[in-house]
Amino acid sequence: MNNSPAWLQELSAWGTSSRMLQDRILLVTVAPEHWAQLAPEASVRQLRFAGLWADVRDEKLEVNACLARDGWYVLLRATPLDGTMGLPSWARWYPAADRMQRHAHDLWGVRFGECNPPWTRHGAWKADEAPLRTPVTPQERGRDRYPFATFSGEGVYEIPVGPVHAGIIEPGHFRFSVAGEDILGLEERLGYVHKGIEWLACGRKPAALLPLASRVSADSTVAHSWAAALALECALGIAPTARGVVLRGFLAERERIANHLGDVGAICGDVGFAFAKMQCSRLREEWLRCQHGIFGHRLLMDCIAPGGVAVDLDAGHIRLLRANHRDMLQRWQNIAPILTDYPPLQDRLLNTGRLSTVAARGLGVSGYLARASGLSLDVRHDRPQPPYDRHPVQPCLQQRGDVAARLQVRMAEISASVRLLDALLDDLPPGPIQEPWPPGMAAEGVGVVEGFRGEIVTHVRLDDQGNVARFFPRDPSWFAWPALEVLVGGNIVADFPVCNKSVNASYSGCDL
Amino acid sequence: MLPLQILLFALAAPLLNGWVDMLRARLQNRRGPSPLQPWRNLRRLFAKEPVVPHTASWLFRMAPYVMFAATLLASSALPMLTVQTPLASVTDVLVLTGFLTLARVALMIGSLDPGTAFGGLGASRELMLSALAEPTLLLGLFSLAMTAHSSNLAVLVGHLLDTGMMLRPSFLFTLLALLMVAGVENGRLPADNTTTHLELTMVHEAMVLEWSGRHLALVEWSGHMKLLFYGILLADLFAPWGLADHASPAMLALALLCLMGKLAALGVVLALTEALLPKMRLFRAPGMLNLAFLLAVLGLFSHVILEHNP
Numbered sequence: 115m116n117n118s119p120a121w122l123q124e125l126s127a128w129g130t131s132s133r134m135l136q137d138r139i140l141l142v143t144v145a146p147e148h149w150a151q152l153a154p155e156a157s158v159r160q161l162r163f164a165g166l167w168a169d170v171r172d173e174k175l176e177v178n179a180c181l182a183r184d185g186w187y188v189l190l191r192a193t194p195l196d197g198t199m200g201l202p203s204w205a206r207w208y209p210a211a212d213r214m215q216r217h218a219h220d221l222w223g224v225r226f227g228e229c230n231p232p233w234t235r236h237g238a239w240k241a242d243e244a245p246l247r248t249p250v251t252p253q254e255r256g257r258d259r260y261p262f263a264t265f266s267g268e269g270v271y272e273i274p275v276g277p278v279h280a281g282i283i284e285p286g287h288f289r290f291s292v293a294g295e296d297i298l299g300l301e302e303r304l305g306y307v308h309k310g311i312e313w314l315a316c317g318r319k320p321a322a323l324l325p326l327a328s329r330v331s332a333d334s335t336v337a338h339s340w341a342a343a344l345a346l347e348c349a350l351g352i353a354p355t356a357r358g359v360v361l362r363g364f365l366a367e368r369e370r371i372a373n374h375l376g377d378v379g380a381i382c383g384d385v386g387f388a389f390a391k392m393q394c395s396r397l398r399e400e401w402l403r404c405q406h407g408i409f410g411h412r413l414l415m416d417c418i419a420p421g422g423v424a425v426d427l428d429a430g431h432i433r434l435l436r437a438n439h440r441d442m443l444q445r446w447q448n449i450a451p452i453l454t455d456y457p458p459l460q461d462r463l464l465n466t467g468r469l470s471t472v473a474a475r476g477l478g479v480s481g482y483l484a485r486a487s488g489l490s491l492d493v494r495h496d497r498p499q500p501p502y503d504r505h506p507v508q509p510c511l512q513q514r515g516d517v518a519a520r521l522q523v524r525m526a527e528i529s530a531s532v533r534l535l536d537a538l539l540d541d542l543p544p545g546p547i548q549e550p551w552p553p554g555m556a557a558e559g560v561g562v563v564e565g566f567r568g569e570i571v572t573h574v575r576l577d578d579q580g581n582v583a584r585f586f587p588r589d590p591s592w593f594a595w596p597a598l599e600v601l602v603g604g605n606i607v608a609d610f611p612v613c614n615k616s617v618n619a620s621y622s623g624c625d626l
Numbered sequence: 627m628l629p630l631q632i633l634l635f636a637l638a639a640p641l642l643n644g645w646v647d648m649l650r651a652r653l654q655n656r657r658g659p660s661p662l663q664p665w666r667n668l669r670r671l672f673a674k675e676p677v678v679p680h681t682a683s684w685l686f687r688m689a690p691y692v693m694f695a696a697t698l699l700a701s702s703a704l705p706m707l708t709v710q711t712p713l714a715s716v717t718d719v720l721v722l723t724g725f726l727t728l729a730r731v732a733l734m735i736g737s738l739d740p741g742t743a744f745g746g747l748g749a750s751r752e753l754m755l756s757a758l759a760e761p762t763l764l765l766g767l768f769s770l771a772m773t774a775h776s777s778n779l780a781v782l783v784g785h786l787l788d789t790g791m792m793l794r795p796s797f798l799f800t801l802l803a804l805l806m807v808a809g810v811e812n813g814r815l816p817a818d819n820t821t822t823h824l825e826l827t828m829v830h831e832a833m834v835l836e837w838s839g840r841h842l843a844l845v846e847w848s849g850h851m852k853l854l855f856y857g858i859l860l861a862d863l864f865a866p867w868g869l870a871d872h873a874s875p876a877m878l879a880l881a882l883l884c885l886m887g888k889l890a891a892l893g894v895v896l897a898l899t900e901a902l903l904p905k906m907r908l909f910r911a912p913g914m915l916n917l918a919f920l921l922a923v924l925g926l927f928s929h930v931i932l933e934h935n936p
Contacts, residue, residue: 273743273826280835281823295908384827386819386905392654458816459904607747608908611824 121159122186128152129190136348138497139187139560146192149177150202153211156181161188162491163208163478165571165588166215168222170247175224177201179211180560180571180588185496187562187571194224203227210478210593217626221246221312231261234305234625246313265291265298273607277306284621288610295606300599307625315585320346320420320551323574323582328415330587331623336362336369337565338587339418341572344499344561346420349576350552356500356543358422363501364538365414365423366563367531371442372401372413373566374524374531377618381521382453384612385462393449397442404438421549432539443532450525463518467613469601470515477600479593481568482523483617487515493564505537515601517616554580567591567620589623628702628712635701639850640664642857642889649897664850668843676839679740689736690837690844693729697848700725701855705783705862707881708870714780719767722779723760726811726855729848730756737833744825748832751908755817755829758915759807762922766800766807769926770863773933779862786866795932799925801864806918808856812849814896816906817914827905854889861888 122140126132128151129142144152156163164187165180179190194201203226205212215226216233223244232241239250264272270293277285285306291299315326327342328335340362347354354362379394402412409417409425417425427435453459469479474487484491492509494502510526512519558575568590575584598617602610644661651658678687703717703725734752737745771777773794774785810817813830825832834845862869868884870877906914 271743271746273747275743275825280825382904384822384824386815386822386903388650388654388821389901392656396655458906462904462907606908608751608827610826 119184119186121161121183122188125152125156125159125161125181125188128155135189135558135560138185139189139348139562141189141191143191146195146201149192152179152190153204153207156188157207159183160475162475163204163211164569165573165586165592166204166211166218167573167586167588168218168224168246169575169584169586170222171575171583175199175222175247177218177224178573178586179204180573182569185493187560189560189573198225199223200225200227208478209476210596213596213624214592217624220244223247234308236305236308245310260303262289262301262303263291263299267293269293270298277303286621290607290610292607295608297602297605297607297610300602300610302595302599304595304621305625307622309622309626311587311626312585315582318582318585320554320576320580320582323585324418324420325416327572327585327587328418330626331589331591331620332413332415333373333620334369334565334567334570334589334623335413335415336365336418337563337570338572338589339416340366341561341563341565341570341587342574342585343418343420344563345559345572345574346561346576347559348561349557349559349574350555350580351557352421352549352552355422355546355549357426357545358419358547358549359500360538360542361423361425361427361547362418363505364535364542365409365417365425366565367535367538368401368405369414370566371528371531371535372398372405374528375401377615378453378521378524378528380615380618381463381517381612382459384615385459387456387459390449390453390459397445397449401438401442404434408434419548420551422547424548426547427542432542435539436536439532439535443529446528446532450529453525454522460518462612463521464514464516466517466609467601467605467616468514468516469597471513473600474515474597477593477597479568479597480590481564481566481594482520482527483568483590483594483597485509486512486519486523488513491569493562493569497562499562501538501541504541505534507534517612520616554578556580558584565590567594567618567623587623587626589620591619591621591623594619595624631706631711632698632702635704635706635854636698636847636851639847639854640668642854642893643850645890645893646853646897646900649893650900653897653901664846668847671838671843671846672840674839676837676841678841679742679836681742682740682836686736686739686836687841689732689739690841690848692732693736693848694844694851696725696729696732697851697855700729701851701858703779704855704858705780705869706858707878707885708873709780709784709787710871710873711780714778717779718777719764719771719779720777723764723767726852727756727760729852733833733845733848737836740836742836744828744832744835747826748829748835751829752833755810755911755915758912758919759810762803762915762919763807763811765919765922766803766925769796769922769929770800772796772926772929783862783866783869784871786863787869787871791867794929796925796929797864799921799928801860803918803921803925804860804863806914806921808860809896809899810911810915810918812853812856815900816903817911819905827908829908857889857892858885860892861885 126142128148129144132142135141161181161183164182168177176193181188219230220235243250273290275288277287287303289301324339328339330338375394375398379391383391406412408431469487471488480491490509494507495509510523512522556578561572563570571588573586577583594617602613644664648658648661703713734749737749774782818829868881870881
């Protein structure tokens with residue numbers, strides 16, 4: 115605590131107790147009457163809101179809120195008073211907290227402020243029931259009338275889109291309020307792929323948690339399972355093997371490249387530039403096939419294990435991979451300049467869907483969304499955990515915050531990550547890939563990983579037998595979705611798809 | 627003769643679209659579907675049961691038939707293989723564009739009828755574009771008509787054939803204007819994208835979303851015919867060579883070969899444009915149409931000033 119920054123000491127002075135969970139992650143228990151005061155206190159100290167979730171420990175409901183700054187994370191924990199079962203809402207200070215609070219209300223029954231509209235529930239159970247705390251009586255869906263924000267005025271009309279879309283994408287409902295072609299407002303309604311991840315996690319053995327974490331959002335399967343593994347390891351105080359750690363970084367970078375390639379192609383495809391779409395699809399497909407051949411899964415599912423990884427590389431694989439990286443870099447360098455230098459394409463992307471730096475900071479976005487808006491946020495840089503401590507990563511920054519900037523950030527990251535892959539292979543230490551797993555005990559830990567979308571924060575708590583008692587993976591999409599609502603403002607309806615694709619938030623990642 | 631031309635036109639229409647699709651796929655390094663794919667799609671759609679939204683009225687069910695019939699009628703007045711088309715004497719370019727407008731009005735009313743947001747969205751965008759495209763088409767056709775002193779297409783094409791190849795500035799300007807109009811009218815890049823699945827960016831496709839089964843088949847078929855209509859119109863006006871002046875089998879066969887060659891070349895131009903250009907911003911499309919209108923006006927002036935001999 116001696117070398118902790120001043121803001122941290124000021125904030126932890128509000129708590130009744132505090133302890134370091136692990137390196138630069140502080141747990142502060144606060145009294146519920148201070149909860150309302152903490153949001154403005156944290157906000158003026160420029161802490162970023164990084165998640166909120168409820169838990170029940172020793173029959174007592176408690177709420178965790180995660181705040182972050184400069185690679186430090188503070189977990190604020192409060193127990194709502196028995197009579198009220200509620201805490202004041204933070205939405206006024208941290209707008210992105212709103213939906214996480216509503217999710218916590220729907221599943222755990224903790225109330226935030228006066229008004230708690232449904233989010234995940236979708237009328238599938240009663241408003242006063244909480245499936246993760248009490249038994250519920252299922253009812254037919256769609257009974258609740260969802261309170262969409264409405265706009266009025268001459269010529270203002272609404273366009274409802276989804277949850278079933280014309281393309282093969284996940285379900286989500288978008289309600290546009292439009293005057294002519296101009297978007298006045300957009301409200302999203304998600305929760306259609308609620309899978310009960312939090313409930314499914316309870317009671318699992320640590321090794322069985324990772325397959326579940328792998329499936330929170332399939333495009334971030336490595337990042338999510340790495341974050342869960344980190345949380346478990348930190349809880350029990352073990353370190354993954356040196357070889358395992360490098361391989362984890364290797365897998366995560368491969369995942370980043372595959373997704374960025376897909377996104378670059380899709381952004382260009384959405385403005386009708388099929389050439390780029392086809393070329394990027396081809397590159398991504400070859401990349402995934404290589405992964406299938408070497409790791410046994412196209413998307414690298416279930417490659418991460420507690421204490422290390424579940425896959426290993428031999429000399430033949432490494433030769434194949436190096437050739438694969440060389441090919442990719444060469445082909446990518448042929449295609450990339452065309453995308454940045456082609457005026458008809460850039461004309462569509464420049465100034466489309468701008469997210470200002472202020473808005474990005476206020477919403478707490480991370481990943482390419484933050485970096486394209488001039489915020490230098492990258493977990494790999496801010497919290498250099500192995501293997502990034504030996505392979506420093508410079509965040510790829512852009513200032514404009516438009517679709518073109520987000521494309522540019524992704525393109526820069528593809529090149530950087532391919533080079534990083536080679537460096538990781540050079541540095542691959544010999545030895546076992548997995549650490550033996552120790553007997554369980556009651557403990558808790560937090561894992562923070564930079565997925566391709568941005569920062570993933572995963573909280574895991576183990577019970578006395580060492581089984582999972584609470585698992586909460588916080589996908590960056592919780593903040594990307596509200597950012598999408600903000601950045602489409604002032605654009606025309608016809609440009610929404612490309613804005614949406616440039617954000618590429620996950621439905622599954624926050625419809626837990 | 628007339629039934630033959632109509633039959634040939636209707637059957638050949640999907641083929642042109644298939645040819646363009648195939649070329650475009652090749653330009654994207656894909657194998658692409660066979661040029662016969664649009665035919666197969668039509669067959670599949672005709673075999674399917676049409677689903678009608680419960681909010682739709684008879685307008686919604688009638689619209690595809692009106693659209694199909696109007697497009698087919700417009701095409702029957704077009705000199706396709708021979709200048710002497712049976713309907714030529716009663717149709718001039720006003721009637722031709724009138725038929726196309728009727729087809730479009732039917733499409734727009736049919737898409738508005740179920741009251742879905744996308745139908746309205748697509749119809750309003752289509753109206754914005756067509757209100758700019760149609761005057762340009764008319765102006766372009768009229769400035770060409772001045773050369774032959776007749777707004778009858780058969781007379782105009784006959785005149786062009788008789789006077790032989792001649793470089794006319796008015797034709798150059800008008801060709802550029804009509805190429806742009808043809809691209810916009812057929813929902814092609816860069817104004818619209820026929821291959822997108824993104825409802826919110828669509829113009830033409832957004833209007834079509836609610837139809838299914840044979841209704842959708844008729845709407846799509848009308849789209850194919852419209853593309854062929856513009857293809858033949860451009861070929862007739864700017865490269866009329868090879869058209870038969872009387873209906874002997876040998877002449878007709880030669881005319882058919884020439885037409886296929888011209889359409890294949892047009893298909894290459896279209897596929898290349900679509901491969902090279904992304905879709906422009908929606909509100910830039912009117913700018914492109916303004917340019918087309920300006921070119922048509924230039925064509926008219928250059929005819930009056932340079933070519934007109936009183």
